[in-house]
Amino acid sequence: PAERVSVLDEVDSTNLWLARAAREGAVSGTACLAERQTHGRGRLGRQWVSPYASNLYLSVLWHFELPPARLAGLSLVIGVALVRALRGLGIEGVGLKWPNDLVCQGRKLAGILIEIGAEEGGPVRVVIGVGVNVMMPPAVACEIGQPWVDLRSLAPDAVISRNRLAAVVLAEIWAACAQFAQTGFGAFRDEWLAYDLTRDQPVRLVWQTQAIEGVARGVNDVGELLLDTEAGVRSFGIGEVSLRIR
Numbered sequence: 001p002a003e004r005v006s007v008l009d010e011v012d013s014t015n016l017w018l019a020r021a022a023r024e025g026a027v028s029g030t031a032c033l034a035e036r037q038t039h040g041r042g043r044l045g046r047q048w049v050s051p052y053a054s055n056l057y058l059s060v061l062w063h064f065e066l067p068p069a070r071l072a073g074l075s076l077v078i079g080v081a082l083v084r085a086l087r088g089l090g091i092e093g094v095g096l097k098w099p100n101d102l103v104c105q106g107r108k109l110a111g112i113l114i115e116i117g118a119e120e121g122g123p124v125r126v127v128i129g130v131g132v133n134v135m136m137p138p139a140v141a142c143e144i145g146q147p148w149v150d151l152r153s154l155a156p157d158a159v160i161s162r163n164r165l166a167a168v169v170l171a172e173i174w175a176a177c178a179q180f181a182q183t184g185f186g187a188f189r190d191e192w193l194a195y196d197l198t199r200d201q202p203v204r205l206v207w208q209t210q211a212i213e214g215v216a217r218g219v220n221d222v223g224e225l226l227l228d229t230e231a232g233v234r235s236f237g238i239g240e241v242s243l244r245i246r
């Protein structure tokens with residue numbers, strides 16, 4: 001069976017839609033986009049504000065023949081794929097905040113939510129969800145609980161086609177997944193570090209209700225954050241972690 005790209009008018013969440021499709025046998029590479037999400041989801045149980053015909057809400061299903069522990073670097077890899085896509089469209093100055101926020105001018109431009117399916121033997125089913133702010137309507141702006149930016153304000157003179165953006169993002173995600181399956185995070189590490197906005201910054205990491213302060217020192221070859229703390233350099237996986245620049 002061939003991979004498919006489904007474009008929906010409205011959905012609860014493109015990630016949820018694709019997880020359901022995966023249970024019904026959707027193949028690796030299948031993608032879903034929607035004009036609006038009624039239950040758009042962000043990391044750490046947050047909501048993702050998803051107004052109609054304004055932004056990009058896209059998910060891709062991929063089957064990885066990797067032990068789940070090796071999948072940790074995937075969300076960083078998708079960050080690299082998105083920066084590549086934006087640069088390909090002439091949008092510069094976008095950096096990455098570990099684990100996987102796309103940030104420009106100190107404000108969030110895009111987010112990534114990766115969900116790993118239950119193990120049933122065989123390949124691991126992974127749903128990769130991406131939200132890119134393109135032209136956020138002023139009416140919903142106040143619902144967003146963090147500083148944000150959209151492509152319209154970054155490139156006011158450019159005509160931003162969401163179709164073109166979707167095509168380029170999709171192509172970069174497909175290519176990055178295929179490469180990650182072969183090489184793991186290692187092959188992406190230098191590029192990730194080139195876009196790393198937190199390097200050498202004092203940060204506060206919240207991990208299992210504990211706040212840990214230190215200076216960010218990039219990532220190791222599986223994508224864990226290296227944090228220079230009073231107790232020496234410690235590494236953190238992306239699990240239930242949030243990070244703030246102090």
Ligand code: BTN
Pocket residue numbers: 012013014015016037039040041042043044046048056057058059101110111112113129130131132
């Ligand atoms: C985050 O930064 O918290 C992650 C946001 C991910 C949002 C996207 S929009 C498409 C896909 N469907 C969802 O429900 N969430 C992701």
